[in-house]
Amino acid sequence: MIEIKNINKTFGDLQVLKNISLTIEDGEAYGLVGPSGVGKSTLLNCLAGLDSYESGSIIVDGVPLESLGEKQARLFRKNMGIIFQNFSLVSRKNVYQNIALPMECWKVPRSQIKKRVYELAEMVGLKEKLMARPAELSGGQKQRVAIARALTMNPKYILSDESTSSLDPSITVSILNLLDKIRKEMGITIILVTHEMPVVQQFCRQMTIMDAGTATVSGDVRELFFQKPPALQKLLGINEGETIPKSGVNVTFGLAFDTLLWELGKLMEKPYKIINSDFFEFQNQKHGNVTININAEDLPVCENYLQSRGIVYRTERRAL
Structure with a gap:
């Protein structure tokens, strides 16, 4: 278990982390969520032992x-596997x-290295790509x-x-499925820093939303x-007093699959607002409709995408 106090x-x-406290249980799929620059990666680096902190305590399996010491910290990092964006x-x-x-680096015997590499390459589907x-x-x-x-070093935690932020949506889904399989089969706790809501909804079971160096809310993803x-x-683009934009086009449609909103946003290459939703989505299950507001010039891209997926939709043009 990890306790951040x-x-x-x-x-x-610049104070980048401000009195952050949260608890991560063993075997959890945990998300540190928020836009860029709010302190997510810094918190992860502190947890990995790569960054120091001025005050407070991070307790991993009962050890602050x-x-x-330096030698103990090195041994601790052996138990942390890290996956980077690039x-x-x-x-x-x-x-x-x-x-x-x-x-x-840990001077594992060559025979053990070979065995472990082949085991892991098969697990991640790269046995034919080793060379x-x-x-x-x-x-x-x-x-x-x-x-x-x-x-490789059989970590208890993956950070x-x-x-997934540089990957195509369909590839992201396969990577998240792989991580979830690893988590379940190996009993590994996975802590995932992301700003992508579809990633949170597909993979995470618990999450903390961060903003300006603070933990604004934590809890069960489904309940949140x-x-x-x-x-x-705020993360979903739902702003109080702006739920019904006076310009652009409102597009309402039923959600048909996990990455729809994400793929649509990437195709239009610009943000849109979710202005209304009567659905709940968690772990690949969803119900109901969602309404987004887009610029009028983006409507053809949106319509072509929805039609290609066989998704029924309706539009409402807004005027100033």
């Missing part, structure tokens, strides 16, 4: 991190060598290499920092999406 962290005159693979090394790298270099791999394959590498507290409304 009243953590404060500054960079120069701030009490560890994969962080060594370009001159092949897949086998990238997966093996942590074990080589390939990162430049020859797709984004999803690179992230699978990073996942395998993070698992994932925006590890049902209750929609102000912090979540």
Whole structure:
């Protein structure tokens, strides 16, 4: 179990973490959620032992991190697997060598390294790519290499920092399914930093929403999406007093599959507002309709996408 108690962290005159407290149970799929620049990655780095903090305490399995000496801290980090957004693979090394790298640093015998690399490559679906270099791999394959590498030392915790934000929606779904399989089969706690709501809804069971260095709300993902507290409304683009825009086009449709809203936003390459929803979505289950407001010039892209998916919709043009 991880207990984070009243953590404060500054960079120069800027306080990036302000009295953060939360608890993460063993085996959990936990999300640290919020827009860029609110302190999510900094908190993750403190948890991984990569960053220090001025006050407060992080207690992992009963041990306060701030009490560890240099040697103890190094041993602690052995129990933390980290997955980064940009994969962080060594370009001159092949897949086998990238997966093996942590074990080589810990001077694991070569015979054990070979066995472990092949086990993990098969687990993540890259057994046929072991001799390939990162430049020859797709984004999803690179992230699978990073996942395998993070698992080499049999960690109890996996820390994932925006590890899906550079991937296509369909690839993201497959990566999240892989992480969930690993979590369930290996009993690993996975803490996922993300700003993407579809990722939270598909993968996370508990979450903390962060804003300006503070933990604004924490709790069960299903309950939070049902209750929609102000912090979540802000992330979803639902602003008090602006639920019915006076311009643009309102498009109402039923949700047909997990990544619909996300894919639609990426196709239009600009943000839209969710102005009304009478559905609840969690762990790939959803019901009801949603209404979004888009610019009029984006309507053809939106309509073509919905029609290609066979989704029934209606539009309402708004005028100033």
